[in-house]
Every structure is written in structure tokens, then in C-alpha cells.
Amino acid sequence: GNSVTQMEGPVTLSEEAFLTINCTYTATGYPSLFWYVQYPGEGLQLLLKATKADDKGSNKGFEATYRKETTSFHLEKGSVQVSDSAVYFCALKVSAGNNRKLIWGLGTSLAVNP
Amino acid sequence: DAGITQSPRHKVTETGTPVTLRCHQTENHRYMYWYRQDPGHGLRLIHYSYGVKDTDKGEVSDGYSVSRSKTEDFLLTLESATSSQTSVYFCAIVDASGNEQFFGPGTRLTVL
Numbered sequence: 001g002n003s004v005t006q007m008e009g010p011v012t013l014s015e016e017a018f019l020t021i022n023c024t025y026t027a028t029g030y031p032s033l034f035w036y037v038q039y040p041g042e043g044l045q046l047l048l049k050a051t052k053a054d055d056k057g058s059n060k061g062f063e064a065t066y067r068k069e070t071t072s073f074h075l076e077k078g079s080v081q082v083s084d085s086a087v088y089f090c091a092l093k094v095s096a097g098n099n100r101k102l103i104w105g106l107g108t109s110l111a112v113n114p
Numbered sequence: 115d116a117g118i119t120q121s122p123r124h125k126v127t128e129t130g131t132p133v134t135l136r137c138h139q140t141e142n143h144r145y146m147y148w149y150r151q152d153p154g155h156g157l158r159l160i161h162y163s164y165g166v167k168d169t170d171k172g173e174v175s176d177g178y179s180v181s182r183s184k185t186e187d188f189l190l191t192l193e194s195a196t197s198s199q200t201s202v203y204f205c206a207i208v209d210a211s212g213n214e215q216f217f218g219p220g221t222r223l224t225v226l
Binding site for chain 2: 044
């Protein structure tokens with residue numbers, strides 16, 4: 001079946017540190033891959049996406065590359081800020097008929113200290 | 115902003131009482147979803163809708179029902195609330211491209 005596995009948190013970093021949050025997936029067919037971010041007290045919002053192999057999604061200094069050979073979509077940022085403190089979710093989409101569900105990872109909490 | 119609102123935003127109720135949560139969208143999107151979010155479980159899909167009167171179950175649908183009589187409203191009902199249904203509930207829609215889900219602000223439900 002389809003599933004997403006992401007690294008467990010919490011992750012605690014100092015400001016300006018390098019961030020990697022690992023995400024691997026299993027899927028039939030050719031899924032689209034997403035990273036969502038949830039700031040405290042808010043709903044989730046799309047951070048970046050990639051729809052085919054070797055695509056790189058990027059936004060707000062975050063990047064992730066769709067690696068079909070390793071079934072991975074790791075999230076990276078070169079220099080984190082306190083404002084990046086949030087929960088990050090990896091997800092994949094497999095569309096079939098009326099089903100456009102996202103399959104979600106469990107989320108990784110990031111805390112960035114000044 | 116996908117124009118999604120949820121009501122109420124917070125609710126405390128007692129075990130055995132019925133509860134209805136409302137999701138309202140202003141942009142005529144076809145697909146709507148109800149999730150619950152719990153520590154250690156991430157997001158879990160309860161029910162979804164792919165049109166007026168067209169709904170289907172998600173992975174944790176037991177104890178929940180939904181209705182969609184108008185495009186803009188998707189209602190989630192707990193017929194008889196239990197303490198295990200204490201959670202944060204999120205509504206989401208899929209945009210016209212089918213590539214992005216937009217989320218509402220959430221409803222925090224506490225069942226005592």
C-alpha cells in the first residue's frame with residue numbers, strides 16, 4: 001500500500017543551523033509529493049511540492065528533491081530561523097477516480113532557538 | 115486564502131451528547147475533507163466529499179457521520195460524543211488543479 005515515513009522529532013536547532021528532515025515513501029504508480037507546515041495554533045499550509053521524479057520543490061529557503069531511486073523527499077534548509085519553528089508534514093498524493101486523498105507522515109516538530 | 119472557515123473554533127461537551135462541526139468554503143471547490151489531529155498520530159482522514167451528497171469514509175470514520183447538502187458546507191457530526199473523540203478537527207479543500215489542499219483554522223473539541 002501507500003505510506004509515508006518521516007523522521008521522529010522533536011528536532012531542536014540553533015538559529016542559522018542546517019536543517020534536514022527525512023521523508024521516505026512507498027507508493028504504487030507515480031505519486032506527487034508534498035511538504036506542509038503547521039505553525040502553532042494554525043492549520044496546515046503547503047510549503048512545497050514536486051510532481052515527478054527529479055523535480056525540486058522550493059519555497060521560503062526550504063528545498064526538497066523527489067528521488068524515485070531512493071523513494072525519498074527530504075526537506076532541507078541551509079540556515080533556519082526562529083520563525084521556522086513549526087511542525088512539518090510530508091505527504092503523497094495518489095489520485096484514483098473520486099479519491100484525491102493525501103497520505104500523511106506523522107509530522108516532525110522543529111524548535112529553533114535564538 | 116481559500117476562504118475556509120470552521121465553526122465553532124472551540125467546544126467543550128459531555129460524553130453522550132451530539133456534536134456538529136461545520137466547514138464552510140466560499141470558492142465552490144468540489145472536494146472537501148475532515149481530518150482529526152492527535153499527538154503521535156499525525157493527521158487522520160475521517161470522511162471526504164467529492165460533490166453535493168457524495169461522500170465516502172476515511173480511515174477513522176467510526177462514530178462520525180457527514181453531510182453535504184450544499185457545495186459550500188460540509189458538516190461533521192458526532193452522534194454520541196466519547197472522550198476518545200477529543201481532538202483538533204481540520205477541514206480541507208482541494209484546489210481546482212487538484213494539487214494542493216487548503217486547510218481551515220481547526221476546531222478544538224474536548225469531550226468530558
